[in-house]
Amino acid sequence: MKKEYLAILTNIIGGVESGGQTYGKRKYGAYAGKAANADNEKTCTLGWAQNYGNEGRRLCQMILKADPKAFRTADTAGIEKKLSVDWEATRWNPTAKEKAALIAIITTDAGKKCQDDLFKELMEKYIAEAEAYGVDNIQAQMMWCEIEHLGGLKPVKRIFARAKKPYTPDTVYASLILDQKDTSNDNQVGDKKFESRHQCCVRWIKQYVVDNVDKSGEEGVKMYSRQAVVDLVESWIGKNEADGSYKSIIDIYNSFTGAFPRGTKMAYEWEWCACTWSALAVALKYTAIMPIEISCYYLIERAKQMGVWEENDAHVPKLGEAVMYDWQDNGAGDNTGTPKHVGTVTYVNQAAGYFVVTEGNYRDSVKKRTVSLNGRYIRGFITPKYDSDQAESKPVNTPGKSVSTVAHEVIAGQWGNGETRRKALSASGYDPDTIQKEVNRILNGSAATTAKPQPADQTISKTVKSTCYAREYDKKLAGSYVTTADLYCRNDAGKNKKALCCIPKGTTVHNYGYYNTSNGTKWLYITVTLDGVEYIGFSSISYLKAK
Structure with a gap:
């Protein structure tokens, strides 16, 4: 299965299992007690994919193996001792204290990663079983995964056995709802209480899966590339409101063929920084991994739903990620204010302590901004799950570039040092003193300072x-x-x-x-x-x- 399809399947099943039937939303701290989802459930269910019983136990075992320290720190109720016991056979019904410990364990960083890893493993297993049954249509395979994840292998085979061929989401759904005619059992996968869930899955599969065949083994398969994002946003540098060239970015966003967030298209007269980020996703067909919105506030909400939000101001970003700003940040504590602006990270100089962001609607244009790592005004980051970390935005020594661009190149060492640098800059038509002044501004201009006397003992915020x-x-x-x-x-x-x-x-x-x-x-x-x-x-x- 393509990573693209796995990402879509993650958004679908996450949406129906723990996301309140919202595509792309999932809750890592989801917990359901004994019989909370169905009368025949003997024990608890854990995580965004709702891993029931011994599957939840296996999830905890994975977390313990991945990060023993984090597991044991979160385990305040002796959960580790429960990992050697069959949860379903013993009908374990966790106490309130055990429930709190379980949620703490599965929401550690290791817990979240293990939830994603276990889901991927299960989906690969389901796909293999679907293929063995003769289901080779990717949309139908996704329906198979959704049904098997809900009810198991025996029920999904029963549903597909009576579904009309060729298998499609619609023919599988038609077979599912036949379960409602059997009034002797209201816990079957196609019963009325699961109807809206299946309707969401059918709608989303048809909306987001364009092809009907998984071509993951063929050449030319689409991959999610940081480099593609960097290259595209840098190609937009200079687009502006004055000559109307920025409208092409708005037009790209409005060309989206899926469901617009909050049902709203973009207007030319609105602030367009979030639209610029979103237009990248639309243009590259990366909406499965990049949240899209025209509001900075709702862009963070969608990033959280997709599991790609990084709250930590001190995060060292990678190329192709987005940084969100809050201009009201007072510099004390973690910035959790309302976001006001967003841009795409296109260069990182960790040694020098800064990164460069390419932004739409920066003084009515697409321009670059230099930001200190862990600097003031950072609200957080959007970290899409690209296929590779490989990407670069290499400065090249050529004439005709802005003073700011050349200054960044100087800091990165592209123009040499000392007199060699001065000669190289002069030969390309740049004033070395002007460039040095900009270098100093970049390196020192955003440094925090104070004129107040500092007491010896201060509370650190x-x-x-x-x-x-x-x-x-x-x-x-x-x-x-x-x-x-x-x-x-x-x-x-x-x-x-x-x-x-x-x-x-x-x-x-x-x-x-x-x-x-x-x-x-x-x-x-x-x-x-x-x-x-x-x-x-x-x-x-x-x-x-x-x-």
Whole structure:
């Protein structure tokens, strides 16, 4: 089965099992107690795919194996001891305390991943059984998966045995509802209580599965590529409202042939940053992995439903991901405000501590923005499940580019250093001093600072930490220091690294003996708290005096 079809099947079954019959929505912390879903259920059901009984037990076993520490931290009720017992045979009915522990276990990072892995494994098993039965139509195979996941192998074979051939979602559904004529048993897979579930599955399969044959073994199969997203959004740079060229992006979104989110098409006069991200998904036919919306708020909601939302401000993004902004962020604690803007990550320089975002509706145009890793205003990230992490946005030394673009290339080392850089820039028609000024703005312009005296003991509301770590140690260096000038704390050793903050002269900082070296100078790995925010990064020992 194509990954594209697996993603669609995930959205379908997640939607009907735990997503309130909303396509793409699924609840990792879903829990159903004994007989909650059906009278014949003897024990509990776990996770977004509603893994019943011993399947739920197996899920917990997978989580324990994947991350024992996380499992045991979440296990506050002795669940580990239950993993060697047959849940269905013993008719285990978890207590309130055990239920809370189970939910905590399955919603750990390992728990979420294992839920996805188990679902994939089950779908591959169901598909193999469908093929062995003679079902080779991908839409019918998806119906097989949905029915077997609900009721098991015996019921799905019964439904397909009386369905008209060739198998289609409609002929399978017609066979399903025949169960309603048998009034002696109201727990059959086609009974009235499951009717709306099956109707959703039929509708979504017909809507999202274009082909009728799975061509996963053939050449030319569509893959989900980060590179394709980066290339397309960068090809839109320069589109703007002034000459109307931005309208082509709106038109792409409005050409979507599926169901529009909230039933709303895009208008030219509306804010179009979210539409730009969504148009990428529509143009590339990536809507199975990329949430689409024209509202930043609802874009996050759809990302959560699809399981691709990353709340952590400190996440180091990959190319092809989206970053959401909240301009009202006060810089303290995790930003959970209302999102105001969105763009696509097209370049990441982890060593220098920043990434570049290409955005629609940035001052009425498609432009690039430089953002500090774990910087202020980051609301969170959308992290689609691409087939590969391979992607690049390589700067090339050519004339005619913006000062900002060339400055980014300088930071990335594309133009060399010192006099070599100045000559190369001049030869291509750029003023080295102007470029250096922009480099300084990129590296230092967003650094947090304060003019207020800093008390020795402060309550820490948030920690901003460099993405680079110290590689050298000298016990003699450990201790407290006072800054002898306004001093940048950077993402790594060196003036060409992104500044996390600017520490006022006379501020006390602390070091535990760790450091890195740049051009023969030690840069201490220090910690300092400014206005309740703890910063951990590198500062030059040249401007630090031991106390």
